[in-house]
Amino acid sequence: MSFSSVLIQFLNGLASASSLFLVAAGLSLIFGVTRVVNFAHGSLYMLGMYFAVWLSERVGFWTAVPLAAAVVGFLGLLIELGLLRRIYKAPELLQLLATFALLLIIKDAALWAWGAEDLLGPRAPGLAAAVEISGGAFPQYDLLLIVLGPLVLVFLHLLLTQTRWGLLVRAATEDREMAGALGVNQRWLFSSVFALGALLAGLGGALQIPREPANLNVDLTVISDAFVIVVVGGLGSIPGAFLAALLIAQVKAFCIGLGFSKATLVVEFIVMAAVLVIRPRGLLGREATIPRGPGAEEPPLRPLSPLLLRALAALLAALVLLPLASDGYVLVLLTDVLIFALFAASLHFILGPARLHSFGHAAYFGLGAYAAGILYLQAKLPMELALALAPLAAGLGALVFGWFCVRLSGVYCAMLTLAFAQIAWSAAFQWDGLTGGSNGLVGVWPAAWLASKTMYFYLSLLACALAIALLWRAVHSPFGYALRAGRDSPLRAEALGIDVRATQWAAFSIAGLAAGIAGALYAFSKGSISPEAMGIPRSVDGLVMVMLGGIHTLTGSVWGAALFTWLQDAAARNVDYWRAAIGVSILVIVILLPRGLATLVQKRA
Amino acid sequence: MLELQRLNAGYGRAHVLFDLDLQLRPGEVVALLGRNGAGKTTALKTAIGLLPSISGDILFNGKRITRLESFEIARLGLGYVAEDRRIFTDLSVMENLAVGRLPARSGAPRWTAEKLFELFPNLGRMRERRGGSMSGGEQQMLAIARSLMGNPSAILLDEPFEGLAPIIVTGVAATIRELKREGLSVLLCEQNLRYARLVAERACIIEKGRLCYTGTMAALDADPALRARYLSV
Amino acid sequence: MTVLQVRNLHKSFGGVRAVADVSFSVAAGELLALIGPNGAGKTTCFNLVNGQLAPDSGSIDLQGKNLVGKPPREIYRNGVGRTFQLTATFGSMSVRENLQVALLSHARKLGSVVSSLEQQTHAEADNLLQQIGMQAQAERPCAELAYGDLKRVELAMALASQPRLLLMDEPTAGMAAAERTELMQLAADLARNSRIAVLFTEHDMEVVFRHADRVLVLCEGALIAQGTPAEVRASALVRQVYLGDADLEPGHA
Incomplete structure (x- = not known):
C-alpha cells in the first residue's frame, strides 16, 4: 500500500468522523442535562438526510443543508415539548422505551413520506470535483467535512465555557435539581439543549447526502455507531466523543480501503473492547457521577401463591391436552407464544433481578437460531444435536459481550448491548458465505419424528416450560439473592464478599443461553432464518413483552409474551404500519402510566 | 414571610408531614428542631418545590407557591441550602456563584460576588478553585454564598452545621447572625440544640411530621421536660 | 492482642498529600475512634483500610496478612466487616x-x-x-x-x-442523640463480647468521648495526637486545630 493511498484513507476517515461526531456530541449533551438517552437520535440524523435531499431539489443544496438542520432542530423542540417533558420523572427503562418508540414512529413516517427506495442526494455545487493529493484523487466536499468537525468542537466548547447558557448546562448536567432550586429554569434549558442536539444530528445527516443516499436503515446504524463513540470517548465528554469518532472512523476507513470491508465490524468491536479494557471509563471519561434524586426502589420478590401455582399447573395441563382438540394454526401460534415466552423470561432474568438494561437481547436469540441452522446445514449435524448445541453458541456470545456490558450500568449498559446486537446483526447480514446474508438460511427443518405440528409443539412446550421453571428457580436461589443484592446495594454486596460483576456476568450468560434455546427452537419451527431474527426491533419486542407483564415478576413476562405474540399475529396482517402502531402504543403506555404498568397491579392489590 | 398551612407531604410511598403549620416572620431566625426522620428536611424540600405536597398550602410573602416549580419559587426570593451542600464540583467558585445569580428584587439586599467575598473572605482567596476540591466547611460557605446570589428575602438552611468541625461551626454561626442583621429571614433545620441556640431566637419542634412545640429559644431552654420529651437530650 | 497494624501509610491525590506517614494499631475488643477536621484525611485513611483506595506506600496488616491493594471483597474474606455512613442494605x-x-x-x-x-x-x-x-x-x-x-x-x-475487625464510617450520622448512644452501646457490647477490634470515624464528640477506648486525631493528613479520650481532650494542640472552645462536656447537649 502506497503512501498516497494511506493518506487518502486517512482523509476519508477524517471526513466520516465529522458526521459521527455531530451525532454523538448531540447525544452526549442531551443525556448530560436531561439524563435521557435518546434512542431516536439516529432517526433525527435520518430525517436530516431525507429533508436535505427533498429540499435540495427545491431550494438548492447549500440552502437545503442548514434548512434541513433547522427543521430537524425544530422537530426536536416539538418532541421535547410534547413527549420528553412528560417522562423526565419516569423510570429509566421507560424513558429508553419511549425514545425507542419514537424511532419506530419516525421510521414508518419516513417510509410513508418518501417510500422504501433509497433517495440519491445531489453533489455539492462548487465542491463536486476532486482534488489531487499526493497522486490520489480526493473529493473537495470531503475536505469541507474534515474542517467542519473541529469547527463544531470549538464552537461547542466556547458555547459551554463562555456563555451563561453553557454555564447553566454544565451546572444542570451535574445536579439539575439543585440548579432548579437556585432559580434556573430547567424547562427552557432542557428544550434548548434537546433542540440543539437534534439540530446537530440533523446537520450531520444533511451533510452526508452527497456521500450516501438517504435510506431507512441509517437510523439504527448511526445510533449504534454513536453509542460506540460515546462509550469509547467517555460518557459525557464532548472532546472524548470527537477523539472516539476519529478513531472509529479511521478504523472503518482503513478496513474498507484495505479491502477488508467484511472485517470492519470485527475490528470496530476489537477497538472498542481494547479501549474499555485499558480505560474502562472511555478515552476521556471520568468517574461516573451518581445522578441525584430518589433511587429506584425495587419491591420485594414474593413466592408464587398457591392459587397462581394451581393456575399454572392447570394451564400446563390444558396445553398438554390442546393438540387433541385443535387444528394446526393454533398449534403454530402457540409454539410461537412458548418460544417468545422463554425469550421474554430470559430477558426478564437480567432486567429484573440484575437491572441490566439490555436493548440487544435478540442477539442471543439470533445467535441460537443461526447456530442451529449452520450446525444443521453446514456441519450436517443431526437436527437433535444441532438443537442441543446451538444454545451454547448463544451462551458463548453472551459470555463475550456480557463481559463488557456488566462493566457499565444503566443507560450505558443499554447503549453497549444495543451496539453489540447491531454488530451481530450486521455480521449476519453481510457474511453471505456462512449466514446467507440478507436472504438468510432456508431448509432448516426438524427431524422426521418431530416434523408434525403436534410433535413440535410438544417439544417446544417441554423445552420452554423446563427452561422457564429453571430460570424461576434461579431467581429464588442463593444465586438469585446475590444478584438482587448487587442490584439493591452494590457497595454492601461487595463488602459482604459478593463479586457483583461476576454474578451479573454469570446471569447475563445464563440469560443468553436461555434466549439461545428459544432461538434454536424458533429456527426449526419456521424452517428458515433471516437477519430479522436478531434485529434491534426483535430486542424491543422482548422489552415490550416484559413491560406488558410487569417488570417485577418472571411469570409476568410469560403473559406479556402471550399477549404480544397474539396481538402481533392479529394486527400485523391488518395494519400497514405495524411498527409505528407499536411505537404509538408504547408512548401511550409510558405517558399514561409513567410509573410503569406495575402501578395498575399495585392499585388493584 | 413564609407560611406552611396544614401541609401534608412526603416522597414515594412515605407520607412524612401531617397537617404541618409553620411560620417564619420577617427578619427572624427560626430553628426547626426534631429527631432524625421527623420531617425537617422534607418540610424544607417541599417549601422550595423539590418535593410535591399532598395537600395544604405554602405561602411566601402572601403569594401561594404550593404548586410552583422550584425555579419559580427561587425567583420569588426564597433561597435554599441543601443538607449536603450540593456544590457543583466541576465548576469553580466564581461559576458556582454565577449559577445562583438572579436579578435583585426591591426590598431584598443586592448581593454581588465581591460583596459576598467580604462576608466570606476565604472564598475570595479561592475564586478559581473547583468546588470538588474544597473542604466541607468551605463548601458550606460557598453553598450559602451561592444562594445569596439570588438575592433572597428568606433563606432555608438544612443542617448547616452537620459534619463541620466544632471550630468551623462558630464561623458559620457568626455568618448566619450577620445575615439576620442584613434583614434576611432564616429557617434552619437542626438536630443539635446547642448549635441551634447559637443563631435562632425562636424554635419549632416537629415530631413524626407534626408540629408539637413552638416558642422562643429561651422558653425551650427553661423547660428541660420539653427537651427531654421531643429531643431526647 | 493486636488485630490491625497500620504502618507509615502515605496517600496523595494529584500531588496533594491526603495522608502522610500514619501509623496506628487496634487491639481485639478495642474501640478506636478516628477524628479530625474536615479534609484532615479521616475518610482517606478509612478508605485505605477498607480497600476502596490503594495507598502510595505503607503497610496494612490484619493479624499478619497484608491487605494493601486488595479489593473490598477480598478484605472482607480476610475478616473485615464494615458499615457505611449512608446505610447500605438490600x-x-x-x-x-x-x-x-x-x-x-x-x-x-x-x-x-x-x-x-x-x-x-x-x-x-x-x-x-x-x-x-x-x-x-x-x-x-x-x-x-x-x-x-x-x-x-x-x-x-x-x-x-464473625469478623476480627469492624470498620464503621460515621456510624451515628443523621441520628438523634438518644439513638446514637443506643447504637454505639450495642456495637460496643457486641464487639467487646466477641473480641472484635473496631475502627470508626465520628463527628459527634460526645459519642467519641463516651464510647471510644482510644482516639486518633488527624490534621492535614498527619497524626497529631493519640491516646485515651481524656488525654486527647486535654491536649492543647487538639483544642487549637479541631475542638475549639465549644462546650464539650459529655451529656450536656
Missing part, C-alpha cells in the same frame, strides 16, 4: 433475608442456582436478629424500616461473618 429483601445473604456469602454458598435459602441460615439469622433485638421485624422489607433500625441491621450484617 431494600427489596426482608430483614432476615438480608442476614441470610450475609451468612451464605460467609459460608461461600451464594453460587448455587437451584437450592433455596437454607433452613440452617434461617436459625442463624434469627440468632443475629435476637442480638440486635429485631426479631419482631424479621419479615419486613428493609426499604420500610426506620433509619435507626436499618443501622442495626447493617451492624448485624457486618457481624454475620
